[in-house]
Amino acid sequence: MRRLLVTGARGQLGQDVCRQATARGLEVSALDLPELDIASQEAVRACLQATRPEAILNCAAYNAVDRAETEFHQALAANALGPRNLAVEAERLGVPLMHLSTDYVFDGRATRPYTIADPPNPLGRYGLSKLRGELEVQALARRHYVVRLSWVFGAGNDNFARKVLGWARGRASIQVVDDQVACPAYTADLAPALLELLGSGAFGLYHLANQGHCSRHAWAAHIVGAAGLGVEVVPVSSRAFPTPAARPAFSALDTFPLDGILGRPLPPWQDATERFLREIGART
Ligand SMILES: NC(=O)c1ccc[n+]([C@@H]2O[C@H](COP(=O)([O-])OP(=O)(O)OC[C@H]3O[C@@H](n4cnc5c(N)ncnc54)[C@H](OP(=O)(O)O)[C@@H]3O)[C@@H](O)[C@H]2O)c1
Numbered sequence: 001m002r003r004l005l006v007t008g009a010r011g012q013l014g015q016d017v018c019r020q021a022t023a024r025g026l027e028v029s030a031l032d033l034p035e036l037d038i039a040s041q042e043a044v045r046a047c048l049q050a051t052r053p054e055a056i057l058n059c060a061a062y063n064a065v066d067r068a069e070t071e072f073h074q075a076l077a078a079n080a081l082g083p084r085n086l087a088v089e090a091e092r093l094g095v096p097l098m099h100l101s102t103d104y105v106f107d108g109r110a111t112r113p114y115t116i117a118d119p120p121n122p123l124g125r126y127g128l129s130k131l132r133g134e135l136e137v138q139a140l141a142r143r144h145y146v147v148r149l150s151w152v153f154g155a156g157n158d159n160f161a162r163k164v165l166g167w168a169r170g171r172a173s174i175q176v177v178d179d180q181v182a183c184p185a186y187t188a189d190l191a192p193a194l195l196e197l198l199g200s201g202a203f204g205l206y207h208l209a210n211q212g213h214c215s216r217h218a219w220a221a222h223i224v225g226a227a228g229l230g231v232e233v234v235p236v237s238s239r240a241f242p243t244p245a246a247r248p249a250f251s252a253l254d255t256f257p258l259d260g261i262l263g264r265p266l267p268p269w270q271d272a273t274e275r276f277l278r279e280i281g282a283r284t
Pocket of ligand 1: 039149
């Protein structure tokens with residue numbers, strides 16, 4: 001594989017994927033809105049004919065979990081029609097397509113991390129749109145990798161970790177929910193793992209995140225502590241911050257069998273969080 005097309009290339013994961021792929025000597029076509037709207041079948045077809053990629057990595061997504069409740073068509077356009085268009089064209093060209101999904105396809109009622117064999121049952125319309133995208137890719141592209149991620153954070157865009165730093169600025173204490181548990185996933189760790197998987201030929205469904213899981217409260221407390229901010233992080237119930245979309249209470253991902261294919265799990269979430277804080281200059 002020499003020529004890689006990355007869609008959603010200016011998102012937080014897209015930026016790290018492009019950086020890592022370029023560092024590995026790949027010729028990267030890095031596209032995002034407005035130059036490529038993956039929801040447009042004509043645009044996707046024209047783009048693939050022009051760039052002739054040998055693999056496609058789709059980092060584009062509509063990730064506004066709450067807005068998706070009222071903007072379902074927009075969510076479906078990016079998260080279901082987009083991957084469908086990429087799958088059809090990947091199949092036409094006979095090249096592999098890697099598509100990314102989410103832990104929010106699960107309802108969060110599990111008592112152990114979700115495996116790739118557990119049945120999805122999204123609570124909200126964002127998760128529903130992402131599940132539809134998974135199904136389109138699986139049905140339409142033979143050479144597909146569908147990789148579910150959770151709580152993605154990286155230097156390139158806004159995310160929960162950056163929000164925590166913003167909330168903590170100038171405050172003695174902040175409140176963070178302790179009844180949502182999942183796995184933080186650092187884009188600098190995800191990107192090399194995804195590129196390795198893309199070159200493996202081991203097509204299929206996977207889960208990927210940093211090792212371990214935690215509540216949003218535990219993650220926020222670690223962020224605040226590691227950044228050296230003297231701020232108290234108070235645990236509260238999600239009922240304290242009502243949102244239009246329900247979130248799964250427990251959506252940690254079991255990363256079997258990807259750990260084995262990669263030969264290692266990703267580093268623990270605490271270590272990833274500390275490297276992220278260093279990357280953005282919030283920790284020395
Ligand atoms: N963020 C999370 O916590 C999280 C958790 C689990 C899974 N994931 C999944 O992980 C993947 C990467 O997420 P991320 O956090 O890196 O996303 P991100 O930062 O939101 O980046 C997504 C990019 O896709 C672009 N985009 C949106 N609609 C598009 C369209 N129709 N055509 C082309 N590009 C479009 C966005 O542009 P605009 O900014 O202009 O809209 C943005 O640049 C996604 O599949 C996401 O669903 C994310």
